[in-house]
Amino acid sequence: MLTYSFEDRGNDTLYEYLYKQIKRDIIGGKLEPDEKLPSKRMLAKHLNISTITVETAYSQLMAEGYIYSVPKSGFYVCHIEMGGSLEEYTPLSKNRVWDKDIANEASSDKKYFADFVNNTAVSDNFPFATWTKLMRDAMTKDTSKLLERPPSAGIYELRLEIAKYLYQFRGMNVLPQQVVIGAGTEYLYGLIIQLLGYDRCYGVEDPGYQKISRIYHANHVKCRYISMDDKGINIEALNESGADVLHISPSHHFPSGLVTPVSRRYELLSWASMDNKRYIIEDEYDSEFRLVGMSIPSLQSIDVSDKVIYINTFSKSLASTIRISYMVLPKPLMERYNKELGFYACTVSNFDQYTLAGFIGEGYLEKHINRMRNYYRALRDSVLGAIRNNRYYDRVTIEEENAGLHFLLKLDVEYSDDEIVKKAAESGIHISCLSQYYYEKKNAMSGTLVVNYSGIEPENVKEAVDRLLNSVLAND
Numbered sequence: 001m002l003t004y005s006f007e008d009r010g011n012d013t014l015y016e017y018l019y020k021q022i023k024r025d026i027i028g029g030k031l032e033p034d035e036k037l038p039s040k041r042m043l044a045k046h047l048n049i050s051t052i053t054v055e056t057a058y059s060q061l062m063a064e065g066y067i068y069s070v071p072k073s074g075f076y077v078c079h080i081e082m083g084g085s086l087e088e089y090t091p092l093s094k095n096r097v098w099d100k101d102i103a104n105e106a107s108s109d110k111k112y113f114a115d116f117v118n119n120t121a122v123s124d125n126f127p128f129a130t131w132t133k134l135m136r137d138a139m140t141k142d143t144s145k146l147l148e149r150p151p152s153a154g155i156y157e158l159r160l161e162i163a164k165y166l167y168q169f170r171g172m173n174v175l176p177q178q179v180v181i182g183a184g185t186e187y188l189y190g191l192i193i194q195l196l197g198y199d200r201c202y203g204v205e206d207p208g209y210q211k212i213s214r215i216y217h218a219n220h221v222k223c224r225y226i227s228m229d230d231k232g233i234n235i236e237a238l239n240e241s242g243a244d245v246l247h248i249s250p251s252h253h254f255p256s257g258l259v260t261p262v263s264r265r266y267e268l269l270s271w272a273s274m275d276n277k278r279y280i281i282e283d284e285y286d287s288e289f290r291l292v293g294m295s296i297p298s299l300q301s302i303d304v305s306d307k308v309i310y311i312n313t314f315s316k317s318l319a320s321t322i323r324i325s326y327m328v329l330p331k332p333l334m335e336r337y338n339k340e341l342g343f344y345a346c347t348v349s350n351f352d353q354y355t356l357a358g359f360i361g362e363g364y365l366e367k368h369i370n371r372m373r374n375y376y377r378a379l380r381d382s383v384l385g386a387i388r389n390n391r392y393y394d395r396v397t398i399e400e401e402n403a404g405l406h407f408l409l410k411l412d413v414e415y416s417d418d419e420i421v422k423k424a425a426e427s428g429i430h431i432s433c434l435s436q437y438y439y440e441k442k443n444a445m446s447g448t449l450v451v452n453y454s455g456i457e458p459e460n461v462k463e464a465v466d467r468l469l470n471s472v473l474a475n476d
Helices: 014-027 040-047 051-063 128-141 156-170 185-196 210-218 235-241 262-273 331-340 350-361 364-389 417-426 458-473
Strands: 067-070 074-077 179-182 201-206 222-229 245-248 279-283 308-313 325-328 396-399 406-411 448-452
Touching: 014 051, 040 051, 051 067, 051 210, 128 350, 156 179, 156 325, 156 350, 179 185, 185 210, 185 279, 185 308, 185 325, 185 331, 201 210, 201 235, 210 222, 222 235, 235 262, 245 262, 262 279, 350 364, 364 396, 364 458, 417 458
Parallel strands: 201 222, 201 245, 245 279, 279 308
Antiparallel strands: 067 074, 179 325, 308 325, 396 406, 406 448
16 A cells, blocks of 8 residues: 655645655656556545545546556556656656656657657758748848847737738638737646636546646646547536636647537537636647648637637647747737736747748748648658558558548557557557547547658658558558
8 A cells, every 4th residue: 555644745735745756656666567556545545635635646647647547447557668867757856857758758769760649840841941031131120129028929020920821811800919929839828827717627628639638737727638529529528527718629639630510619619608717728730731621710710709719839830849839819818918927028039030920921831831731731642542552451441631630540450559559669660549648548449540640751651651550450
């Protein structure tokens, strides 16, 4: 039985202290991989604390990848591979903060023949010459502006160009004054939490992009995982969740690829309008790359009640290392932002902001997106063609291949998802399964791959696909 004293927990809450102690024991090897943890009720009784405290600590550990849940069985310790001493990774160290991404440094550094998981940009596709020219222009036209402290929400020129772009290509009628610039969406999520309040309950999609829920947990706000159906967020589950703020990606859900139909969008807007505390965060991370048909109108463009916070990034359309994102706040929230959070300094340099403003204003962004859309369409077709030409094609099903830069691939296999990932890795292929993105594992579908093809070199497509399918289907 796990035994910890809570007398020296300092300023930590009970659940934070318990979470840290269990994490330390996992990292230190005192709790071994696949070792079963005590049940929530049993541990709570043993430590004389509430089951809610244990449940919250277990939820955080599971969100960060330290433990996993087996339906009707309990919680177990995950396999974690890392180098270095314990002190480097524990919360006691002032030099390094533990994070699942750091834990995976060793595995992420592994050289795969093809990576179907991570978003990577092919260097030949970035408009270096244009970007360099525009940066040079920005540094010579009005140098005094470059050295002025920008407004908290970003320079007006960039906010104006973003507002114009959203009107022309997303049908959104917003003012430049509603746009807030930030260095990455993670930073903007933190601003939203401060703006709406730490007492709100934030709902996220299940399955979904796991970093979002981890950010909410890291900010110590309530987070609920809301199940989905074939139209997006399940309205009944949403109402039962008690969520005040809903974080969704309706134009292209990750990882399922689902596009939320307009009927469900209006249901979501209706839900938000029923309570003054309710808001929807519309995350459109790769909506530019819908490869068939017209782009899907944003939820914000049909919102008449000022309930939608729109958020997007240039990390997808340009490069992941650009680190420039933005959000569009409803006018009442923008007024509150200026009053309560306007003291923050903008986290994006003036040099980058003026360069990006020129890139958008002179039409280079539109041209670049059109060129990249054609590139990704050809790359996707090549990947799909390689799948169809593989000898095991009759044992796979392709789904959601038109909405963005990934699609689903269902396999007719008997292997577990962990075995599928392992077999693919042994053949030099990095792949993930749909089940890995579920919080409620009992709802997860097994045998379905999430195929992100954005970083695959075109000349490697056939071999990459053959290695993947042959590794998991040849001997099954």
